[in-house]
Amino acid sequence: MATSYVPIIGLEIHVQLKTQSKMFCSCDAQYFGDEPNTHTCPTCLGLPGALPVMNQEAIIQTIRVGLALNCEIPAESKFDRKNYFYPDLVKGYQISQYDQPLTKNGWLEIETEEGRVRIGITRAHLEEDTAKSIHETDPKTGESYTLIDCNKSGIPLLEIVSEPDLRSVREASAYARKIQQIVRYIGASDADMEKGQLRFDINVSLGIIEDAEGVEDTLDIVKRILPKKHTPIVEVKNLNSFRALEKALEYEIKRQITLYEETGELSEMGNKETRGWDYEREETIFQRSKEEAHDYRYFPEPDLPPMRFTAEQIETWRAELPELPEAKAARFVKAYGIKPEDAALLVADRKEADWFEQAVEKQDKTVVQEVAKWLLGDVTYLLRERETTLLQSGLSGEHLVELVTLIAAGTISGKIAKDILPEIITGKSPKALVTEKGLQQVSDSGALEAVAREVIAENPAVVDQIRSGKESAIMFLVGQMMKKTKGQANPPVVQEILRKLILT
Amino acid sequence: MGTLQTLTVHEIAEGLEQKTFSAREVLQDCLEQSKKIDPSLHAYMELLEEQAAAQAEAADERRARKAVLSSLDGVPIAVKDNFCMQDVRTTASSRMLDNYYPPYDATVVRLLREAGAVFIGKTNMDAFAHGSSTETSDFFTTSNPWDIGRLPGGSSGGSAAAVAADMTIGSIGSETAGSIRQPASWSGVTGLKPTYGRVSRYGLISMCSSTDSPGPITKDVRDSALILDILAGQDPHDSTTSPQPKGDYLACLGKPIKGVKIGLPKEYFVDEIEAGVKDAIMQAVATFKKLGAEIVEISLLDPKYSIAVYTIVQRSEVSSNLARLDGNRFGHKRTDFGDEAKNRVMLGTYTLSAGYYDAYYKKAQQVRTLIVDDFNQAFKTVDVIIAPTSPVVALPKGASEETAIFGELMDVLVEPSSMAGLPGLNVPCGFSKPKNGSVAMPVGMQIMGPQFSEELILQVGYAFEQATDWHTKKPQLSQE
Numbered sequence: 001m002a003t004s005y006v007p008i009i010g011l012e013i014h015v016q017l018k019t020q021s022k023m024f025c026s027c028d029a030q031y032f033g034d035e036p037n038t039h040t041c042p043t044c045l046g047l048p049g050a051l052p053v054m055n056q057e058a059i060i061q062t063i064r065v066g067l068a069l070n071c072e073i074p075a076e077s078k079f080d081r082k083n084y085f086y087p088d089l090v091k092g093y094q095i096s097q098y099d100q101p102l103t104k105n106g107w108l109e110i111e112t113e114e115g116r117v118r119i120g121i122t123r124a125h126l127e128e129d130t131a132k133s134i135h136e137t138d139p140k141t142g143e144s145y146t147l148i149d150c151n152k153s154g155i156p157l158l159e160i161v162s163e164p165d166l167r168s169v170r171e172a173s174a175y176a177r178k179i180q181q182i183v184r185y186i187g188a189s190d191a192d193m194e195k196g197q198l199r200f201d202i203n204v205s206l207g208i209i210e211d212a213e214g215v216e217d218t219l220d221i222v223k224r225i226l227p228k229k230h231t232p233i234v235e236v237k238n239l240n241s242f243r244a245l246e247k248a249l250e251y252e253i254k255r256q257i258t259l260y261e262e263t264g265e266l267s268e269m270g271n272k273e274t275r276g277w278d279y280e281r282e283e284t285i286f287q288r289s290k291e292e293a294h295d296y297r298y299f300p301e302p303d304l305p306p307m308r309f310t311a312e313q314i315e316t317w318r319a320e321l322p323e324l325p326e327a328k329a330a331r332f333v334k335a336y337g338i339k340p341e342d343a344a345l346l347v348a349d350r351k352e353a354d355w356f357e358q359a360v361e362k363q364d365k366t367v368v369q370e371v372a373k374w375l376l377g378d379v380t381y382l383l384r385e386r387e388t389t390l391l392q393s394g395l396s397g398e399h400l401v402e403l404v405t406l407i408a409a410g411t412i413s414g415k416i417a418k419d420i421l422p423e424i425i426t427g428k429s430p431k432a433l434v435t436e437k438g439l440q441q442v443s444d445s446g447a448l449e450a451v452a453r454e455v456i457a458e459n460p461a462v463v464d465q466i467r468s469g470k471e472s473a474i475m476f477l478v479g480q481m482m483k484k485t486k487g488q489a490n491p492p493v494v495q496e497i498l499r500k501l502i503l504t
Numbered sequence: 505m506g507t508l509q510t511l512t513v514h515e516i517a518e519g520l521e522q523k524t525f526s527a528r529e530v531l532q533d534c535l536e537q538s539k540k541i542d543p544s545l546h547a548y549m550e551l552l553e554e555q556a557a558a559q560a561e562a563a564d565e566r567r568a569r570k571a572v573l574s575s576l577d578g579v580p581i582a583v584k585d586n587f588c589m590q591d592v593r594t595t596a597s598s599r600m601l602d603n604y605y606p607p608y609d610a611t612v613v614r615l616l617r618e619a620g621a622v623f624i625g626k627t628n629m630d631a632f633a634h635g636s637s638t639e640t641s642d643f644f645t646t647s648n649p650w651d652i653g654r655l656p657g658g659s660s661g662g663s664a665a666a667v668a669a670d671m672t673i674g675s676i677g678s679e680t681a682g683s684i685r686q687p688a689s690w691s692g693v694t695g696l697k698p699t700y701g702r703v704s705r706y707g708l709i710s711m712c713s714s715t716d717s718p719g720p721i722t723k724d725v726r727d728s729a730l731i732l733d734i735l736a737g738q739d740p741h742d743s744t745t746s747p748q749p750k751g752d753y754l755a756c757l758g759k760p761i762k763g764v765k766i767g768l769p770k771e772y773f774v775d776e777i778e779a780g781v782k783d784a785i786m787q788a789v790a791t792f793k794k795l796g797a798e799i800v801e802i803s804l805l806d807p808k809y810s811i812a813v814y815t816i817v818q819r820s821e822v823s824s825n826l827a828r829l830d831g832n833r834f835g836h837k838r839t840d841f842g843d844e845a846k847n848r849v850m851l852g853t854y855t856l857s858a859g860y861y862d863a864y865y866k867k868a869q870q871v872r873t874l875i876v877d878d879f880n881q882a883f884k885t886v887d888v889i890i891a892p893t894s895p896v897v898a899l900p901k902g903a904s905e906e907t908a909i910f911g912e913l914m915d916v917l918v919e920p921s922s923m924a925g926l927p928g929l930n931v932p933c934g935f936s937k938p939k940n941g942s943v944a945m946p947v948g949m950q951i952m953g954p955q956f957s958e959e960l961i962l963q964v965g966y967a968f969e970q971a972t973d974w975h976t977k978k979p980q981l982s983q984e
Contacts, residue, residue, distance in 0.1 A: 042608050042707075046828045048601065049588045049610055049707040051742050083824050083856070092827020148832075297856035299865055302713035302821055304743050 005206040005260075007253050008230055009166035012201040013179050015158040015189045016129060017061045022154040023128040024052030024095060029155055032195045036134075036149035044154035046090030051303050054079075058156035059102065059307065061188040062126045063317055065158060066103025068182050068324060069121050073314045077102045079126075079301040084294050087146060088131040090153055098298040101125035102307075108182075109326075110174045112167070117224065119175055120163030129155040152196075158188070164203065165224045169249045176200060176245060181325055185350045193241050200239040204252045205267055206231045206260060231256050232271040236284050239277055248277050251284055328353055336360070336368040345376055352390050359397020370404040371397075378421055386425075394427025403430040412441050415487050441490045448481070448489060452497045455480045466502050474498055506533035509670040510978070513727040516673050517575040520567060527563040527578030530673070531556055531622055534580045538625070538671040541981050544652055546644045547665040549585045550593060551625040556580065559622040566620065575730055577620030582666045582675040584659075585626040586633055587718070588707040589613050592623075596709045597641040597662075598631040598845070600829045600836045610707020611739045612676060612718045619734045624672050627662030631842050632826065633678060633711040635659050636686055636914040637904040640844040645901060648691060649979040651943045654898040657687030657914070663721045664691035669981055674722045674731055680712045681814050681922035682893075682915030684719045685930040689893035689948025692932045694965070694975060695721045696728040697918075699955045700925030701746040703732075704739030710825040712818040713744075715922050724975050725931065725966040729753040732958060748956055756959040757966040762796030764964060767886030769804040772917055777895045780936020784947035785892050788933040791971050792890075797964075800886050805878045809871060810919040816855050816868040817923070823852025876924045883954045888964050890951050891917055893930045897938055897945035921952045928952045929965045932974035946977075 022029050025043035042050035063073055080098035106121035131153035137144045160179060166172045180198055183189045191198040207227030234252055239245045252275075259265070275284040300306075323331070329343040338346065347353045356375060360368040375390075379400070383393055403424060406412045412434055420433045434440060455477050456463055465473045474495060481494045508530045511519070519525050535553060542548050563578030583589065586596040588606035590613075595601040609617065616623070630640040638646040638661035646661045648654040649669040656665040660677030664687035667675050677684040679697040688695025696719045703718045710716060720731035736750035768789065773782060789799055826849055831838045841849070855864035882889060894914060904910040921928050929951045935944035949968075953961040969975050 042606070047588075047606065047608075048594075048596070048604070048709040048828065049586075049606070049705075050608075051706050051710075053741060053743050081824050083827060085827065085830055087830075087832050090828060092830050093824050295858045297824070297853065297858075297861075299820060299824070299856055299861070302744075303710075 004209045005253075005257055006167055006209060006227060007169070007249070008164045008205050008207050008226065009168075009172045009249065010164035010203040011160075011162045011166065011172060011176060012203070013160040013162075013176060014199040014201075015065075015160065015179075015183050015191055016197040017058050017156040017158055018187065018189050019055055019057045019061065019156055021055060021057075023055050023058055023126070023156040024154055027154065031151035031155075034151060036147070036151060039151040040153070044090070045150055046092075046153075052095060052301075054304060054307070055156060058126060060317060061156075062102045062124060062158055063309070063314070064186050064321060065160070065183055065188050066106060066124045067314075067318050067321055068186050069103070069106040069108055069124060069160070069179075071103035071106030071121060071124060073103055073309065074100065075310075076100060076306060076308050078306040079304045080298045081301050082127075083297040086130070088133045088148055088153075090131055090150065094127060094130065095301055095304070096127035097125035100306075108175065108178060110171060110178060112171055112174075117165075117171075119165045119171075120224075122161040122163055124158060124160045127157050127159060129153065129157040158183075163224075164226065167224070169246050169253070172202070172249055173242060173246050176242065181348065185325055186321060196240060198240075200245050201235060201237045202239065202245065202249060202252075203233055203235050204249060204256070205233045206253065206256050208260070208266070230267050231260050232265060232267045232273060234284070235272065235274045236277055237274060237287075244277055244279065247282050248284060251282065255284065322350070325350070325353075336372070337365050338369060338372050342372055342376055346372060355390060355397060359401055363401060367401060367404055367408070370408070371400055374400060374404060378418060379425065382421060382425060393425045395425040396427070399424050399428075399430055406430055406434065410441055410490055412439055413487060413491065415482075416441070419487070439488060441488050448485075448494060448497050449501070451481055451484050451489070452494070452501055455484070456498070456501060463502055474502075506536070508533040509537040509673070511673065512723045513576065513579050513674045513730050516579050517730075520563075520578050521572075523567075527560040527567070527622060528557070530578065531560040531580050531624065534624055534670075534672055537669070538666075541649075541669050541671055545647045545649060545665050545669055545671075547627055547646050547656075547662040547669065547671060548582070548625040549595060549597060549628050549643065549662065552592060552623050555592075556622050556624045559620075563620050563622060573618065573620035574734060576616065576734055579621055580624040580673045581616055581621040581731075582625050582627050582663055582672040583613065583616075583623060584629055584663050584675070584677050586629060586678060586709040586711075587613050587676065588709070589623065589626070592626065594626065594709070595643075596632050597629045597638075597643055598842065599642040599840050600845075601709075601834055602642075603835055606707070608707060611704035611741055612735055613707065615734050616676070625666070627660070627666055627675060629662055630659035630844070632709065632822070632845055633659035633680060633683055634822070634844045634848055635904060636682060636910060637899075638662060639901065639904040640842060642842050647901075648898045648945070649981060650692060650945055651898065651941060654900050654941070654945065655690065655903065657690030657894070657898060659683040659687070660695075660721060661687045661691075664688050664693055664695065667691070667693045667721050667723060668979060670978070674720060674727050676718060676731070677721045678708055678711075678716060678718045679918075679922065680715050680717075680818065682918035684717075684721060685893045685918050685928055685948070685950050686915055688721050688930040689932075689950075690898040690946065692946025692948070692974075692977065692979070693721055694724055694728050694932070694969075695719065695930040696732060696958070696962075697922070697928045698732060698736065698958055699746070699927045701744050702750075702927070702956065702958065703735045704737075704742040704745050706739055706741035710821075712821045713825060714817065714821060715814075715925065717922075725929070725962055725969050726754070726757055728929070729757060729962050729966075732962075736958075746956070751956070751959040753959060753962055756963040758970075759963050759967075760796065761792070761964055761967040764797045764888065764960075765800050765886040766792055766797050766964070767800050767802040767882055767889040769802050769882070769889060769891060771804050771806050772891035777892055778897065778936060778938075780934075780938075781892045781895065781897065781947050784934030784936060785890070785949055788890070788949050788968065788972075791968060795967055795971055802882050802886060802889070804882055804889075805875060805920065807916050807920050810875060810923055811913070811916055813868045813871045813875065814919045814923055815851075816864050817872065819848050819852035820856045820865050821852070822848045823850075823856065872923050875920050879921070879924045879926060879954070888951050888953045888957070888961055890949055893918060893948035893950040897936050897947060899938075900940070918950065921950075926952050926955060927958050927961055929961045931965045931968055932977070933968070933972070934974060935977075946974075
């Protein structure tokens with residue numbers, strides 16, 4: 001009897017919120033790249049006697065994310081202390097949320113091989129980030145030591161906890177990317193992984209599926225019902241890139257299959273384990289088992305009063321949410337007749353989507369579709385080649401529409417348009433370029449007839465072929481004419497003239 | 505030697521106003537007294553002679569320019585060593601912080617500084633305010649000015665002794681459960697513990713965050729009112745301070761108390777209360793009757809329940825609050841904590857642990873709610889409640905070492921109101937000679953009111969003080 005495995009994955013995603021000041025003090029939260037310990041005060045240094053004060057902006061951002069993730073927003077919430085010792089935890093406790101998170105019971109839908117699947121979101125709560133440990137070794141003595149940079153201490157940190165509803169590496173990755181997109185969309189975070197603004201912890205185990213139960217279990221996969229038996233849950237902490245997320249999952253799944261086939265060990269109370277990720281060897285490493293797990297001794301933070309929200313406040317925040325990517329894509333499909341897969345690409349980044357919409361405002365559907373085609377095709381290719389982005393480039397929406405319009409009107413050919421695109425993305429006007437370089441397409445049949453006669457005279461053999469019935473050979477002559485006119489001839493007009501001169 | 509150190513805050517303010525003397529002269533007399541007396545009392549962690557001199561000089565200059573900041577301008581104030589004072593060693597009388605110089609002022613310190621107060625010194629206390637004796641100070645024990653073989657009470661024992669011995673004009677203490685009222689009682693001075701949230705805790709080294717309350721320790725009620733007037737108010741740095749506007753703490757003084765209903769809770773007069781203490785309180789009751797107040801016998805929850813509640817809540821918060829002294833910073837390893845701190849951290853860690861939280865911390869908070877309700881009920885029938893502050897007068901040195909929860913037992917009569925966040929005022933109300941003592945020791949009476957009723961309790965305390973002269977009694981001080 002063959003056994004198959006289905007990964008059971010849950011994600012904890014940490015997002016640094018984009019706020020002016022830190023979570024519990026007024027220190028400037030934009031610290032990236034600054035000298036260590038320059039964004040600090042008694043509160044975020046954890047000095048004796050210092051007290052926290054809540055950052056309202058961070059609380060509202062958390063609620064907005066919760067609303068975007070279809071969460072409930074309880075009318076009451078509070079902060080708790082999570083007590084543990086670590087050198088980068090300056091107070092000996094982290095102010096976090098335990099049993100009354102700001103938002104809970106949400107969901108997010110992703111596309112999977114089984115179709116669209118709803119991934120449960122247990123909660124999204126607010127806490128403070130820790131300081132940063134920098135481990136160094138003295139090159140002379142070989143002595144190792146750790147330095148602490150408190151610039152990161154107290155940065156507002158949102159933790160989004162999913163249900164164990166993800167069933168593959170691809171799903172986990174898609175879910176994580178979607179979270180990144182949403183927090184960026186609503187302006188809650190830049191979620192820049194390079195700056196450590198988005199980090200993942202994964203919980204992974206393997207559901208064991210015996211052959212006989214195959215059919216039933218496949219249905220369970222679609223419904224995201226937990227398999228009856230699964231391997232011990234492993235938590236891998238602190239993954240700070242999508243690559244690490246994917247690699248760690250792949251590694252863990254393989255490791256757990258091997259382990260299960262050797263030992264047959266299943267999940268039970270107390271055999272959960274925590275592992276770390278070795279970025280160089282791309283392996284998970286054992287850190288601790290459940291027996292050694294922390295007892296965080298949570299209790300309500302006595303320095304902060306509980307928070308209360310009115311239904312009006314919550315509705316206002318809901319109403320103020322921007323259009324989310326999926327809704328925007330659906331609207332693009334409907335309003336402009338763009339293909340769903342293209343619409344998804346167009347809305348990937350909110351600012352670029354806005355750029356597109358501003359560009360095509362008041363244009364015909366056909367123009368909009370052409371602009372989309374250019375944007376997702378040649379423009380994207382060129383921008384990538386130049387290692388820049390749409391918004392960093394000089395390309396204006398007006399110019400791209402102009403280019404598309406020039407092609408549609410027959411003023412220039414597609415080929416000319418491609419040729420001048422590099423200059424257009426630096427900010428030059430297509431119209432001006434065409435005039436300046438004399439690139440207007442020649443459709444004047446008088447002028448073209450003269451060139452056609454030249455081409456016919458130069459290619460008697462091809463002309464004979466055409467006359468003897470192989471009409472497709474005419475394309476060779478068209479090509480010749482385009483060459484002679486440096487691409488400025490209008491191909492349909494050229495073809496018509498050639499046909500007339502040769503066949504009549 | 506001068507005698508300006510014997511004056512009260514309002515007398516100093518008046519003298520400075522009338523140019524009878526200067527702030528420098530006042531400081532001079534207080535410093536002289538301190539240097540003479542403190543070697544036998546050990547009330548001060550440190551005298552801040554140099555900077556106090558500069559502050560006094562600046563105060564005199566302001567007065568000359570007619571730019572006086574407040575009625576505290578130029579008045580020497582001693583500050584308990586758990587209030588952070590910028591660039592001044594702040595240890596909370598603990599070895600763990602014996603070389604700690606905070607880079608910032610506690611809000612209380614800042615407000616006093618802005619009011620022109622002269623910081624004469626930092627006062628000794630039980631380390632981290634864990635105690636009711638000053639015997640758990642990691643440095644030395646403070647003596648009671650009335651009998652140096654006895655304890656001044658605590659944890660604000662240094663602040664109370666410094667005022668009682670005229671080594672300062674006024675002082676600042678902090679109370680978590682009794683730490684202002686009890687040492688004020690044992691040392692024979694006035695002490696006001698404001699409503700929780702009335703005075704900012706920012707920069708006060710946290711003991712029990714949910715009850716810590718800074719307040720004045722002074723020679724009379726008017727002085728406490730004057731200092732509260734400077735300290736009270738919402739602080740953007742402390743989210744637990746109340747937005748409620750502060751009262752007019754001076755205008756209420758001198759108002760008659762005829763018709764004021766004073767509750768006498770029978771549970772606060774049990775057998776464990778020393779006879780001399782009970783007698784003094786009953787005399788005070790007679791005084792109140794004479795003043796036209798109405799005495800009403802009431803019943804409150806047995807204060808013993810508060811010991812359990814307070815012990816759990818406070819230990820739990822302490823275990824977390826002290827965690828920042830993790831051995832990585834401040835120059836000491838965790839093994840350098842004193843025994844009392846270690847005991848509290850261990851007990852608090854236990855009560856917060858998984859599986860015990862519900863049985864201890866959560867249960868304690870539920871009972872705390874009952875205590876709050878109990879007081880609310882009582883205040884439906886009476887305006888204020890009076891009781892002994894401490895069941896005994898000052899005990900001999902060494903007493904705290906015999907009992908594991910000495911502080912809780914000494915503070916049994918102040919803990920319920922502390923857990924409920926209520927304001928309480930200790931006023932001297934007599935003397936009682938302890939069994940094995942040679943000197944009669946001061947007895948203190950506490951006046952408790954509903955939340956934010958500081959005006960009322962000050963009014964009642966002031967009326968009592970005006971009708972008696974206990975607050976004017978001075979100890980016979982001797983140089984060792």
